[in-house]
Amino acid sequence: MSDNSTFVLKTIGLINTPYVESAPYQPLEENDKEFFVVIDEEYVEGLKDLSKFKYIFLIYILNKLNREPDMGVIPPWGNGKTVGVFSSRSPLRPNPIGISVVKLKKIIGNKIYISGADVFNGTPLLDIKPYVKDLDSKTDANNGWIEDSDDLEHLSLHIRGIPHDY
Amino acid sequence: MSDNSTFVLKTIGLINTPYVESAPYQPLEENDKEFFVVIDEEYVEGLKDLSKFKYIFLIYILNKLNREPDMGVIPPWGNGKTVGVFSSRSPLRPNPIGISVVKLKKIIGNKIYISGADVFNGTPLLDIKPYVKDLDSKTDANNGWIEDSDDLEHLSLHIRGIPHDY
Numbered sequence: 153m154s155d156n157s158t159f160v161l162k163t164i165g166l167i168n169t170p171y172v173e174s175a176p177y178q179p180l181e182e183n184d185k186e187f188f189v190v191i192d193e194e195y196v197e198g199l200k201d202l203s204k205f206k207y208i209f210l211i212y213i214l215n216k217l218n219r220e221p222d223m224g225v226i227p228p229w230g231n232g233k234t235v236g237v238f239s240s241r242s243p244l245r246p247n248p249i250g251i252s253v254v255k256l257k258k259i260i261g262n263k264i265y266i267s268g269a270d271v272f273n274g275t276p277l278l279d280i281k282p283y284v285k286d287l288d289s290k291t292d293a294n295n296g297w298i299e300d301s302d303d304l305e306h307l308s309l310h311i312r313g314i315p316h317d318y
Numbered sequence: 319m320s321d322n323s324t325f326v327l328k329t330i331g332l333i334n335t336p337y338v339e340s341a342p343y344q345p346l347e348e349n350d351k352e353f354f355v356v357i358d359e360e361y362v363e364g365l366k367d368l369s370k371f372k373y374i375f376l377i378y379i380l381n382k383l384n385r386e387p388d389m390g391v392i393p394p395w396g397n398g399k400t401v402g403v404f405s406s407r408s409p410l411r412p413n414p415i416g417i418s419v420v421k422l423k424k425i426i427g428n429k430i431y432i433s434g435a436d437v438f439n440g441t442p443l444l445d446i447k448p449y450v451k452d453l454d455s456k457t458d459a460n461n462g463w464i465e466d467s468d469d470l471e472h473l474s475l476h477i478r479g480i481p482h483d484y
Contacts, residue, residue, distance in 0.1 A: 160327075195404075198411075204460075213323075223362075245364075
């Protein structure tokens with residue numbers, strides 16, 4: 153066992169979304185609804201030049217949990233299969249940290265307008281990082297156990313949040 | 319200002335790298351050196367099916383800092399330019415969280431062997447998430463302010479950690 157270190161992190165802003173009762177499993181690019189991040193005033197200077205990036209990482213606390221983390225989870229895309237929590241994006245993890253890659257639309261003052269984020273309204277933000285194509289876009293990546301699905305093409309529509317009627 | 323919430327997170331393991339005195343700015347795929355993550359035994363079950371992914375996110379605490387965070391930083395790739403801290407991957411941020419996308423080589427027990435990670439030996443790990451191609455690989459991403467460089471091609475070698483002699 154590693155040392156028992158704990159770390160105290162603080163909210164730097166809030167993520168505003170239309171999701172109050174339920175949220176999608178992954179970011180959907182819903183252009184008809186408003187999604188924005190509000191940064192605490194003391195951090196606004198830290199946004200300089202961010203708008204030059206097309207995508208950013210949001211790092212946040214998954215604070216709407218009502219169950220304890222479990223080492224095994226049953227993801228929505230797995231046909232009932234149980235996978236390890238670290239093989240999933242489940243919010244029920246030892247540290248309830250979430251990350252999402254979202255499209256940056258514009259920044260006005262302390263508001264960052266983004267494409268759809270798969271989080272509840274009022275989610276506490278911990279950090280923003282630029283998504284740097286040369287570092288973060290791995291074109292030879294795969295979809296792991298998700299590829300075991302019998303119907304990967306259909307599943308891929310769910311994952312990418314593309315509406316479909318079958 | 320948002321509410322003053324703070325959150326306590328805990329170490330779930332440690333990242334082992336050859337970097338003791340200095341670390342590269344970004345992950346290099348150094349196949350001649352050993353990089354691995356050791357997960358605390360209580361979390362090993364959470365690794366089930368992870369090895370099906372080619373890439374994973376490591377989320378960790380940047381705990382080797384000796385300066386206070388600043389809203390403006392001068393990144394190594396910016397020709398002396400100052401950018402906002404959230405437009406950079408600088409470790410000197412309001413919350414010292416780091417994320418790296420690394421290649422997963424193999425998992426043996428509680429050890430995850432990975433390609434090069436740009437962190438110091440003994441870095442405390444907070445979370446592991448699968449890098450899911452359909453979610454996380456944005457092929458239309460850009461390199462933001464980094465593209466303002468006069469010599470982007472050269473800079474890109476630095477960013478991607480590709481050795482070169484000019």
